[in-house]
Amino acid sequence: MSRKASALIALCCAVAGVALSACDEATESESSAEDRVAFTGTQKIKVGERSVNVSCAGDPVEGRPVVVLLHGGGDDVGKLAGLQNTLAAQGQVCSYDRLGAGASDQPDGPQSFESTGKILTGVIDRVAGGKPVVLAGHSLGGLIAGRYAPDHQDRVKGLVLMDATSPTQAADLRQHIPQSATGMAAELRDQTLAVIAGQGPEKLVVPDGEVRPAGTIPVEVIQHGKPYLAAVPEYGAALERAWSEGQRKWLALSARGNLSTAATSEHYIYVDQPDLAVRAIQRVTDEAAKSS
Template identity: 70%
Template sequence: MIRHHRASTAIALACAVAGAGLVGCEEASTADSKPSASASAAGGADEAAEMASFTGTKKIKVEGRSVNVSCSGSPVEGRPVVVLLHGGGDGLDKLAGFQKTLGEKDRTCSYDRLGAGASDQPDGPQTLEDGGKVLTAVLDQVAGDAPVVLAGHSLGGLIAARYAPDHQDKVKGLVLMDATSPTQSADLSKEIPESATGMAVDLREQTLAILRGESPEKLVVPDGEVRSAGNIPVEVIQHGKQYLAAVPEYGPDLERAWSDGQQKWLAISGDSELSTAGNSEHYIYVDEPDVAVAAIERVVSKAAG
């Protein structure tokens, strides 16, 4: 995440801090998000069953937009489907190896959000509610009637945590891997004041712009309170290597604020736990995949009851 010149370092750190970065550090077939009215009940059921068990990569249609999805592994009776949410500036390709490993035990899927990877571009600025509609359509197709565990990295973690409280009938567990803080804009504005100079200014300005929707996803990410998703199992994993300390003068405070943000996410459930991946920077599932895999498998097992 740390690069060789001041500007590129600030951009790389903005990717991490915002979770909606500027850099992301099989031929598809098409399926409609809903069966056509002319499809027979049996045909629609067969199509849904096929979609909920396919492996590989497909393009699906969501409200007229093409969304790229990928799945590994077969459905396991009694166990939720794992759905991975990538960080900002990334796509499902970044998660491919991680998804394959998880798919050896549980059906695991991922998707490119609009404006990311091989999915269509959004028509304009997106809200979290807009993104939630796309996620719902993806879950309906790749998981069918099965419950899901959402595992999100960075911005993907924030999206998963914002989505779960309104979809407790479907989301039965969460794993948040260095998720963007629920109060990221306020945190950054507080820790890097207007009087700051140098790299810190670049970091603050670029990150706040990203959170206002000035990124390929055009996703506007406002600060907000952490809402409860009930007592579903939740594991929050934070990075252990203090890479944000690379920001002169303000680095230690940024690290503290990031850790505070991870603590805030614990309020999402009465059954939440926080752990630290000691040998990881921001990309925990890349630096310490075994840690992330173990956390997801624990949450899936708890959710399966």
């Protein structure tokens, strides 16, 4: 396989969480009720028996939700640092490493949306206390945010999904890359399906499912505009169409959903077009503040 093909496989699989990268060292902090005050910098908190690496920047603003950033598969809080620091000019912004990522603990076994959601709840309790939050997730982080919000409408008052993993990714892959495929396409299919089955570093099992409504919260869905998946031989065009359809499915989260395209971005929209990502998150946070 060529170096270019291998790189593309790695990028596509990162959508579902194949790679794992390291994070900076942090200090230990218990997540007791007394500790639920704003902090800046990086701390390790306890969620149940697990140690979770959390990074925060900016000061709380009265009446404004706390923004919580969710990284993509294979990433960590370090990848989000630039976005977090820019957003911090408007208020408190936090991110965290999920179990199996960055400097957080490794999972004991397979994770589910329920178990990874409990970690997210623990982080929200620590950084936001009783304040509402806006979740902004990239790739797998967007998928987790989209699954979490419907069950936590009392806390989640806005969503920004940046090229979020399709809610039907497994079915999309099976439909558009047949088992008879060879080479790069076959590797992409097999590796991504393995990760979806819980064989990635986070051990998160990612079943397909319908998108459930999360109330009438503002939702921004941003999809990539540069068709990098089209480089997959023979099946690339179909994969791009399936990805776009997956983004449209996320609009079922809310009647106040909006879909836009980052024209010059590949998968990492907040890296390729950071100003666009910042404006979307600020817009949703502003709308959520007015509704709170």
